[in-house]
Amino acid sequence: MNILVAGGAGYIGSHTCVALLEAGHTVIVADDLSQRKSGTLELVQRITGRKIIFHLVDVTDEAATEAVFAKYDLEGVIHFAGLKVVGESLTKPLAYYYNNLVSTMVLAKLCLKYGVERFVFSSSAAVYGANQIPFVESMPLLPATTPYGESKVMSERILADTAQAEPGWSVALLRYFNPVGAHESGLIGETPAGIPTNLMPYITQVAKGKLDKLQVFGDDYPTVDGTGVRDYIHVMDLAEGHVAAVEKLTPGVHVYNLGTGRGTSVLQLVRAFEEANGLRVPYEIGPRRLGDIPACYADTTKAQRDWGWTSKRTLADMCRDAWRFAR
Numbered sequence: 001m002n003i004l005v006a007g008g009a010g011y012i013g014s015h016t017c018v019a020l021l022e023a024g025h026t027v028i029v030a031d032d033l034s035q036r037k038s039g040t041l042e043l044v045q046r047i048t049g050r051k052i053i054f055h056l057v058d059v060t061d062e063a064a065t066e067a068v069f070a071k072y073d074l075e076g077v078i079h080f081a082g083l084k085v086v087g088e089s090l091t092k093p094l095a096y097y098y099n100n101l102v103s104t105m106v107l108a109k110l111c112l113k114y115g116v117e118r119f120v121f122s123s124s125a126a127v128y129g130a131n132q133i134p135f136v137e138s139m140p141l142l143p144a145t146t147p148y149g150e151s152k153v154m155s156e157r158i159l160a161d162t163a164q165a166e167p168g169w170s171v172a173l174l175r176y177f178n179p180v181g182a183h184e185s186g187l188i189g190e191t192p193a194g195i196p197t198n199l200m201p202y203i204t205q206v207a208k209g210k211l212d213k214l215q216v217f218g219d220d221y222p223t224v225d226g227t228g229v230r231d232y233i234h235v236m237d238l239a240e241g242h243v244a245a246v247e248k249l250t251p252g253v254h255v256y257n258l259g260t261g262r263g264t265s266v267l268q269l270v271r272a273f274e275e276a277n278g279l280r281v282p283y284e285i286g287p288r289r290l291g292d293i294p295a296c297y298a299d300t301t302k303a304q305r306d307w308g309w310t311s312k313r314t315l316a317d318m319c320r321d322a323w324r325f326a327r
């Protein structure tokens with residue numbers, strides 16, 4: 001299939017490009033490179049030995065994005081473009097709502113205009129808010145705790161309503177849990193700008209000696225050891241979930257969790273990283289972080305049942321690959 005990957009130079013986007021190319025698809029990337037050093041897509045080409053078509057485009061710019069739709073006979077769109085620093089969304093809500101909603105609407109509108117039937121959307125476990133765990137796709141959504149999460153809820157709603165009004169249009173809303181790790185080659189991975197806000201990139205920077213020690217955000221949550229619990233998933237497993245989605249989509253709206261179904265606490269992740277890589281990660285306990293929920297992990301039975309997709313890589317693989325890339 002000819003697939004437009006909006007935001008394809010980003011962390012999850014670039015790994016998905018690898019998986020799409022390896023599955024034999026033609027990949028057209030539209031990315032403004034605002035979140036990324038250029039060079040990532042060259043590395044994707046090196047890993048796969050296949051070409052990517054690249055357009056330097058901000059997908060909130062409808063005219064520029066339409067030029068890409070007009071040029072290729074697209075069969076699917078995967079939408080990763082958007083702002084994703086959850087904490088930052090509390091201080092810059094308008095930027096988050098603007099970018100994340102306008103990009104979704106522009107891409108959806110152009111899909112309908114150009115007859116592109118498959119739309120795969122990067123959603124997030126953040127849409128569940130502080131629901132009961134494990135999170136199941138059929139749960140009513142509680143208010144998200146941040147503007148980032150709300151922007152995902154609203155985008156889901158826009159796409160679901162549109163799909164209902166447009167018979168034949170197919171939408172997959174993929175709710176990611178916590179993607180970590182890197183491609184096994186160590187060539188591409190997560191490169192946050194400045195000081196990382198996510199746990200795994202913070203740990204790798206501490207391991208490298210670039211940062212002194214990890215601050216653990218709270219040890220008084222009602223969890224196994226008091227620290228926050230998340231469902232960490234290897235980014236290549238997540239990438240392969242997108243290939244399954246775009247290939248198996250049928251008309252209508254389909255919501256899928258992409259996680260492992262296993263919860264890991266902050267301290268358990270620190271220990272797994274130390275063991276996998278033979279390193280020490282100094283840490284101290286600090287206060288809770290605004291907007292955090294105590295625990296979240298996925299019920300993953302639906303993706304397994306419908307697509308035969310399940311995560312294959314272990315926590316040790318995630319820790320080893322994250323470190324190989326960071327090193």
Ligand code: UDP
Pocket residue numbers: 086178197198199200202214215216217218227228229230266289292
């Ligand atoms: N966390 C932490 N120290 C950090 C970054 C994160 O203790 O420097 C904790 C955070 O409170 C949460 C978990 O690690 O319990 C995962 O946080 P991350 O920001 O990676 O993902 P999210 O909170 O968006 O699920």
